[in-house]
Amino acid sequence: MKIKNPLLPPTILLSLCGVLSPLYSLEPLRPDNDDFNIAEPAEDEAGDYIWSDGAYYMAVYQMEKLLDLGWLLQKFRILPKQEAENIDSLDKVPDSTWFTNRHGRKRMNPAELAHGPLKQAPAPGKWTILKGKGIGINPGFLAKDHAGRLLFVKFDPAKYPGLGLNGDLIASKILHAAGYNVPEYYKFWIDPADLVLSPNATIKGKYKVKRPMTQKDLKGIIAKAPKDERGRLLANVSIGLPGKPKGPFNYLGLRKDDPNDTVRHENRRELRGLRVLMSWLNNTDSRRGNSLDMYVESADRSFLRHYLMDFSASFGSGNIHPKEVEEGHEYFFDPGTVSRSLSSAGLWVKPWERPPPVRYPEVGRYEAESFDPKRWRGAYANPAFEKMTRRDAFWGTRIVTAFTDEDIRTIVATGHFSTPGAEDYLARTLIERRDIIGKHWFALKQINPLDEFRVDGTGAQIQLRFRDLAVARSYAENATTRYQYRIGSGKNIVVSTPQIPLHGTLPGDRIRIRTSRDSGGSWGRPISLDLSADGEVKRVIRH
Amino acid sequence: MDMRLASVLILTGLLAAPHAYAAEFAPEPSGNADAIGKKRLYRSQTSLYRILALPRYALELPWYPAKRFLDFSERTDLFARATDLFYFNEAKTSGWFPKFSSGESSGGAGLSLFHHDLFKKKHQANISFSYAAEDEFFGRAAYTVDPTPDSSYYLKVESDYIRDRDIEIYTTPTPSGGPILGAKTLRSDRRSYAFTSLRGKLTAGKKMSKTVRMAAFVRGARSKAGHGAQGFAPVPTNAPGFGESVGMAGGGMELIWDFRNDPVRPFYGCLVQAHAEALGSGDSTAAGDRFAYVGHSLTAEHYFPLYDPHRTLVFRHSLRRVDPIGDKRIPFYDLPRLDENHLLRSFERNRFQDRGALSFNMEYRYPIWVTWDAFFFFDGGQSFEHYSDLHGPDFRFSEGLGIRMMSKDKLLFVTQYAHGREGGRFQVLLGQAF
Numbered sequence: 001m002k003i004k005n006p007l008l009p010p011t012i013l014l015s016l017c018g019v020l021s022p023l024y025s026l027e028p029l030r031p032d033n034d035d036f037n038i039a040e041p042a043e044d045e046a047g048d049y050i051w052s053d054g055a056y057y058m059a060v061y062q063m064e065k066l067l068d069l070g071w072l073l074q075k076f077r078i079l080p081k082q083e084a085e086n087i088d089s090l091d092k093v094p095d096s097t098w099f100t101n102r103h104g105r106k107r108m109n110p111a112e113l114a115h116g117p118l119k120q121a122p123a124p125g126k127w128t129i130l131k132g133k134g135i136g137i138n139p140g141f142l143a144k145d146h147a148g149r150l151l152f153v154k155f156d157p158a159k160y161p162g163l164g165l166n167g168d169l170i171a172s173k174i175l176h177a178a179g180y181n182v183p184e185y186y187k188f189w190i191d192p193a194d195l196v197l198s199p200n201a202t203i204k205g206k207y208k209v210k211r212p213m214t215q216k217d218l219k220g221i222i223a224k225a226p227k228d229e230r231g232r233l234l235a236n237v238s239i240g241l242p243g244k245p246k247g248p249f250n251y252l253g254l255r256k257d258d259p260n261d262t263v264r265h266e267n268r269r270e271l272r273g274l275r276v277l278m279s280w281l282n283n284t285d286s287r288r289g290n291s292l293d294m295y296v297e298s299a300d301r302s303f304l305r306h307y308l309m310d311f312s313a314s315f316g317s318g319n320i321h322p323k324e325v326e327e328g329h330e331y332f333f334d335p336g337t338v339s340r341s342l343s344s345a346g347l348w349v350k351p352w353e354r355p356p357p358v359r360y361p362e363v364g365r366y367e368a369e370s371f372d373p374k375r376w377r378g379a380y381a382n383p384a385f386e387k388m389t390r391r392d393a394f395w396g397t398r399i400v401t402a403f404t405d406e407d408i409r410t411i412v413a414t415g416h417f418s419t420p421g422a423e424d425y426l427a428r429t430l431i432e433r434r435d436i437i438g439k440h441w442f443a444l445k446q447i448n449p450l451d452e453f454r455v456d457g458t459g460a461q462i463q464l465r466f467r468d469l470a471v472a473r474s475y476a477e478n479a480t481t482r483y484q485y486r487i488g489s490g491k492n493i494v495v496s497t498p499q500i501p502l503h504g505t506l507p508g509d510r511i512r513i514r515t516s517r518d519s520g521g522s523w524g525r526p527i528s529l530d531l532s533a534d535g536e537v538k539r540v541i542r543h
Numbered sequence: 544m545d546m547r548l549a550s551v552l553i554l555t556g557l558l559a560a561p562h563a564y565a566a567e568f569a570p571e572p573s574g575n576a577d578a579i580g581k582k583r584l585y586r587s588q589t590s591l592y593r594i595l596a597l598p599r600y601a602l603e604l605p606w607y608p609a610k611r612f613l614d615f616s617e618r619t620d621l622f623a624r625a626t627d628l629f630y631f632n633e634a635k636t637s638g639w640f641p642k643f644s645s646g647e648s649s650g651g652a653g654l655s656l657f658h659h660d661l662f663k664k665k666h667q668a669n670i671s672f673s674y675a676a677e678d679e680f681f682g683r684a685a686y687t688v689d690p691t692p693d694s695s696y697y698l699k700v701e702s703d704y705i706r707d708r709d710i711e712i713y714t715t716p717t718p719s720g721g722p723i724l725g726a727k728t729l730r731s732d733r734r735s736y737a738f739t740s741l742r743g744k745l746t747a748g749k750k751m752s753k754t755v756r757m758a759a760f761v762r763g764a765r766s767k768a769g770h771g772a773q774g775f776a777p778v779p780t781n782a783p784g785f786g787e788s789v790g791m792a793g794g795g796m797e798l799i800w801d802f803r804n805d806p807v808r809p810f811y812g813c814l815v816q817a818h819a820e821a822l823g824s825g826d827s828t829a830a831g832d833r834f835a836y837v838g839h840s841l842t843a844e845h846y847f848p849l850y851d852p853h854r855t856l857v858f859r860h861s862l863r864r865v866d867p868i869g870d871k872r873i874p875f876y877d878l879p880r881l882d883e884n885h886l887l888r889s890f891e892r893n894r895f896q897d898r899g900a901l902s903f904n905m906e907y908r909y910p911i912w913v914t915w916d917a918f919f920f921f922d923g924g925q926s927f928e929h930y931s932d933l934h935g936p937d938f939r940f941s942e943g944l945g946i947r948m949m950s951k952d953k954l955l956f957v958t959q960y961a962h963g964r965e966g967g968r969f970q971v972l973l974g975q976a977f
Contacts, residue, residue, distance in 0.1 A: 052613040060606045067602065070595035082592055207620040326913060338912050345919070346854045346909025353853060353910070 030088065032096035034260040037301040040244070041257035047248030047288040057287075057381040058333055061252075081389045084269035089539040090453075091391060093179075097260070098306045099270040103177040103407075104399040110410045116173030118184045122237050123147045128196050132203025132213045132221065137320055138164060138312070139221040140236075141213075143195070150240030152183075153190075154312075155233065157320050161226035162362040164312030164319055165236040166415040166426070171281045171311035173411045178277055178399045179270070181307045184239040187416045189232040192222050234416070241307060243294035249306050250288050252383040258293075258304050269392050271384035274308075276396025276441065278385075279376035280433050282328045282366055285313035286378050286385070313379075315426060316364025323365040325355045329372075331380045360422035368432035373440045390447050391542050397441035398451065401473045405431050435475070442470040444524025448515050450483075453529060453537040455502065462535070464500040464511065471498075482516045484523060494520055507533045636660035642673050651675025665689065678772075680706040695750040697758070701743065708737040708772045711893045712875070716779045724878065725897030725926040726937035730965055735771030736778045736785070738876060740764055746797075754802040762820070763792035768876055784874030789834055791874070795820025803846060807949055808916065810855050814844040823868065835871035839864055840879075844977055849907075859904040859977060861886070866898065873898070879926065881939075883970060886977070887924045889941035889963030895926035901933060904977075908947070916947045922961070939963065945970075 047053065065071045073079040088094050095101055102108060123145040133140035133154060140154030156164045168185040176182050201213035225233040251271060255261045265271055278286045290310040296303060316323050329352040330337045340348060352370045378385065388396075403411075409427045417423040442449040452467040468483075470476035484494045487502075488509035500511065510530055514523040530539040616622055630638035637658035644651040653673025661668055667689070672682035682704040690697045712735065713728040741764065748758025767788045770777050778785055796819055803812030823835030840863040847856045863879035879900035881887045886904050887895070902924030908916045922941040927933050945959025957972045 046614075049614045049617050051617045052610045055613060056606070056610065060602060064599035064602050067599040068596040069598065070592040073595070207624055208618065324913070333912070338915070341909070341911040342917050346851075346907070346917075349851050349854075353851070 030094055032086065032094045034097050034262070035301060035303045036260055038259050038303055039257075040295055040302065041246050041255070041293075041304065043245065044247030044255070044293070047250065047291070050287070050289055053288050054332065054380050057383070058331060061381060061383065062335070082267065082387065083389055084272055084392055085267045086263045087269055090537070091395070091540050091542055093269045093273075093395065096270075097303060098181070098268065099179045100181075102179045104179065104402050107402070108177055108407075110406070113173065113177055113407055113410050114414050116411070116414075117176040117182050118186070119239070120149075121186050122149065122151050122188060122239065124194075126194050126196050127151065127153075127190070128198050129201050129213065129218065130198050131201060132217055138236075139224045141218075141221060152238045152240065153188075154236050155221070155225035156236065158224060158226045160317075160321060160361050160364075161234050162416040162418065163317045163322070163364055165234070166362060166417070167281075167283070167312045167314030167317045168236055168238070168310070170411055170415045170426075171283060171314040173414065174281065174403070175277065175308060175311070177403070177407075177411075180274070181305055182311075183241055183307065183309050185311075186237045186239075188235045188237045189228065190235050191232055195222075236312070238309075241292065241294045243296040243305065246293040246295050246304060248288045248291040249293050251385075255293070255304070260303055266383040266387050268384065269395055272388040272392040273396030273399070275376075275382070275385035275388045276373070276393055276400055276437060278378065279328075279371075279373050280400050280430070280437055281311070281314045282316070282323075282376075282433075283311055283314040284323070284327050284378045285310065285319075286382055287380065315429075316358065316366030318364065321364075322358045322361065325352055325365065326350075327365070327379070328352075329370070329375070329377060331377050333380075334377065360417075360419050360425055362417055362419055362422045363426050363429075366426070366429055368429050368436060371433050371436055373437045390441075393441045394447045394449065394542065397437055398469060400434055401438040401442075401469065403434060408434070435473075438470070438473050439475045442473070442475050444515055444517060446525075447542055448513065448525050448527040450498070450513060450515065450527055453540065455531070455535045455537065460503045462502045464502050464529070464531075464537075466498050466513075468498050468515065470517075476517050480517055480519045482520045483513055484516065484520070485511060485513045487511050502531075502535075505531070507531070634660070642671060644673060644675065651679060653681070665691065678706070678708045680704070690750040697746075697748050697750065697756075699744075699746040699748075701746075703740070703742045705738060705740045705742075707739075709735045709775075710738050710771070710876075711735055711775075711891065712778055712896065713894055714778065714782070714896075716781075722779045722782045722875070724875070725895060725928060726932070726939070728895070730891075730894075733775055734778050735775040736876075737769045737771050738766065740766035740876075742766075748797075754800060756799040756801075758797050758799075759794065760797065760820075761792070761794040762822070763790070765790045766874065766876065768874075778875070782875045783832060783872040784834065784876060787832065789824055789832075789874055791822045791824050791834060791877075793820055793822030795838075803844075807951075807953055808914075809846045810852055811846050811848050813846065814842075816840075816842045821868070823871065833871050834874055835868040836865045836873045836877070837868060838866075838877075853910050855906075855908045857904070857906040857908060857977075859886070859902075859906075861902045861904075862899070864899040881924045881926045883961070883968055887922050887939060887941055887963075888920070888943060888959065888961035888970065889922075889968050890939065890965060891968075894965075895924075895939070897926035897928050899927045899930070901925055901927065911946070914949045914951065916949075917944070918947065918959075919944045920959075920961075943967075 070079065070082070074081055086093060086096070093099055093101070103113070125146050127143040127145055129141045129143045131142040133142070138154040138156065140152070143151045143153055145151055154164075156162060165187055169187060172182045172185050195218065197213060197215060197218055202210050203213040203217050205211045222233060225235070227233055249255060250265060252264075252266050254264055274286065286308075290308065292307045292309055293304045294307060296305050313319050318324060318327060329350065337350070341350070351372070355365060356367055356369060358365050408430045412423055412427040412430065415423065415426070441447070449469040450466045451469050454465055456463050456465050468476070468481060471478045471481055482494050482496055483498060483500075484492050485500050486492050487505050500513070505511075508530075510528050512526050512528045514526045516523050526543050528541040528543065529537055532538040629640055637660070639657070640655045642653040642655050651673050652675075653671060655669065655671035657670075658668045659665070667685075667687040669683070669685045672680070674680050683702070685699065685701045688698040711733055713730070713732045714722045714724050714734055715728060715732045717723055742762065743764070744760055744762035746758050746760040748756055750756050765788065766784070768778070768785050780786060798815075798817045800813070800815040803809035803814055817840070819837070819839040821835075821837045824833060827833050840861070842859070842861040845858045847858075848854065849856055865873055865878060867873050875896075878896045878898060880893055881895040881900045881902060882890050882892050883894075884892060885900065886902050902922065904920060904922050906918045906920040908918040911917045920941075920943055923938050925933060925938045927937075941961045941963040943959055943961035945957055947957050948955045955973075958970070959972075960967060960969050
């Protein structure tokens with residue numbers, strides 16, 4: 001078909017852009033209403049299968065994207081990037097069954113950070129083993145303490161005690177402070193004499209066939225576990241989550257049997273922005289199998305709560321050994337990297353090809369030297385991570401950089417380190433990676449990192465105050481920073497402090513601010529604000 | 544399409560945007576959420592993107608059965624069940640594997656039986672055979688005792704049986720009746736012969752140090768070459784060893800000096816292999832021929848890291864040579880070869896054969912994935928009768944590129960494309976190549 005009117009293609013695009021303009025759907029920070037009473041969903045076991053999950057996201061999904069016209073049009077910048085949907089008018093994520101704003105909104109004190117999601121430690125004494133661990137690569141079992149709570153027990157390899165345990169202990173607390181739902185993880189020394197095998201205990205044996213678990217199986221598990229000089233086993237214990245497990249959530253699409261689930265998961269900001277947090281923690285195993293939906297039942301309502309779990313592949317841990325050099329930089333099989341290496345005839349030396357040696361086995365291969373927040377990769381593609389936009393990244397970076405050096409050291413101190421210097425090394429590396437993330441995603445070429453807008457004063461003294469997160473977190477120089485603002489159709493005015501006089505502003509006037517880091521030599525991306533009639537900031541639009 | 548339609552679309556776009564903003568403060572019920580009274584808080588952007596994404600669902604259809612199969616495989620441990628079929632014991636030290644091969648005119652299949660821990664002393668035994676159409680049969684049996692921490696001695700006993708009714712050879716008779724082999728032959732000089740051979744070799748050696756091995760060996764063979772069956776011209780009947788059953792026996796020494804950093808994926812170091820042997824037949828054949836020759840070979844591989852430790856330049860030099868003892872002769876099928884299997888990669892199997900074969904290879908290897916390397920190569924070589932025959936115009940060259948795929952402890956396969964004056968050849972090599 002020949003298009004006679006040359007104006008037609010741009011016209012269609014304009015029309016689409018009208019529909020696709022950034023949307024801000026809520027009033028500021030109103031909790032989501034995704035906890036309505038629902039019928040009990042069936043348990044979804046699809047996420048238990050890592051082969052098909054990996055094959056789909058590494059190969060099939062990548063090919064499908066080439067057939068996705070929306071993806072192609074976004075890739076070639078003909079359509080705007082599809083922004084996250086569950087955001088409020090201040091471009092933030094309301095509390096929901098997925099996420100609860102914590103440290104990023106209101107600072108947690110050191111005790112709260114160190115405590116994290118913990119409620120009650122496993123009861124010491126006899127534990128009854130109900131089931132041998134059938135999936136995953138660490139040996140372990142499911143047990144019940146004398147208080148009747150379910151305990152998921154797993155062990156690091158004897159050669160690397162603490163490697164995976166530290167990931168679970170520390171990353172779970174950081175992610176909890178960030179706002180995610182996570183299980184309680186405990187470091188626990190178990191006396192093997194306290195382990196009692198239930199007569200009904202089962203284990204998946206050869207060919208994954210379920211059979212009765214025997215003392216020999218238990219001895220086999222104990223033999224591989226790290227031990228202290230008294231023969232006690234260093235265990236990683238997580239407490240069973242409240243509710244009924246209904247299987248993992250997918251990072252793509254919706255859960256069809258959950259009517260509360262109305263935002264496609266790849267378009268949820270807390271899942272997209274999770275990429276920034278996982279890049280910080282170097283958790284390369286953020287996949288469907290490491291999540292869980294729990295059906296929470298109470299007197300007035302029952303609904304699904306969504307958890308992230310199993311962080312043992314965080315930092316430098318590859319679960320049973322330190323990470324390989326490419327982990328965190330490439331997918332397990334990464335056609336893009338392979339093609340680039342192939343076509344460069346070896347001239348492209350990947351920055352991670354020459355890593356520093358593993359200094360502390362308890363930390364594994366975790367460093368900041370080759371860390372690139374933009375191209376960080378997990379084990380295989382995560383659709384929510386792939387769809388992360390600059391606004392999503394800003395949201396995640398805002399949370400990451402909310403952790404001060406002291407916050408990080410407080411949380412890291414709750415890990416298990418037997419080698420002097422290991423704890424300090426992990427904390428320092430987290431601090432360095434946090435700063436690399438902050439400098440990258442708060443850069444003006446990415447976004448205007450202004451936040452925490454509020455209107456102060458009255459009458460002629462009324463002002464809009466805000467916080468420049470790059471300056472506040474020391475990623476930019478205050479002395480050379482300037483802010484250029486325009487109210488409504490007025491003139492551009494430059495100020496050097498993060499405050500704008502509002503006297504004379506009319507209701508409905510939009511305020512547009514741009515930032516410069518070189519005393520006004522060049523200006524970054526703008527940010528726009530709308531004020532309500534009563535003088536509150538009702539909308540923030542990041543361009 | 545006219546301006547009116549364009550205007551309508553523009554207006555639609557302009558009208559849609561404010562509507563989108565207005566909609567945000569007027570929550571509307573939606574879909575299944577409506578059934579439980581949940582009010583929708585967000586305005587979904589996905590409708591248009593989902594329509595644009597519809598073509599991608601074309602791949603969901605073929606993916607669905609693959610997914611079901613993968614899930615079934617994982618649930619039932621199908622892969623472990625399948626691989627266990629090839630092992631005779633739990634420790635997986637003994638078992639069998641099928642073998643398959645494909646050639647230009649025929650394919651073959653066979654079987655390999657192995658035990659890698661005989662007497663619980665890591666002694667290895669392998670028996671394999673393959674049978675192809677066109678009446679080709681190859682059988683091999685080997686027993687190997689590798690050096691251990693307790694003993695630096697090693698032993699290897701090998702035996703091969705070959706029966707092939709069409710082996711290519713490139714030769715043309717001289718006016719005096721003798722065959723011309725080697726660099727002067729043309730591609731059109733292709734002939735074939737039938738060949739049957741039973742060979743045995745016993746090697747006993749010692750690991751002298753971490754990098755040096757030295758061994759002595761005795762070997763013997765009974766071979767017979769006759770008329771081929773494929774329709775090519777026959778090998779001249781006066782070629783030494785043709786039409787006779789020839790028994791040869793002898794022995795020699797070999798030395799291996801290996802100080803590469805890794806035998807599977809070397810980045811630096813050197814490998815030198817030298818071998819010398821003498822063989823002879825006890826009696827004259829029916830045609831009155833007596834056979835005896837000495838042979839020697841020297842191969843050196845040098846690995847040099849370039850601007851990065853994992854970018855490697857490899858040089859390989861190889862000289863193989865046989866010389867008759869006194870007035871004795873050399874069976875034509877024992878002459879060194881230069882071809883696609885002997886690192887002149889763009890030339891057909893057995894393309895050049897003569898008393899000597901000299902080759903030079905250069906490869907540039909670089910990593911493209913965890914255990915994959917890509918490489919560019921350049922080969923040069925000449926087969927010759929006398930050293931004085933070695934000169935530029937008779938050298939043949941190949942150039943090409945390929946990919947080496949390895950596991951952590953062995954080379955799995957190499958796929959490569961080579962080009963030379965006689966055309967291009969694509970090869971997939973299983974566990975071979977240097």
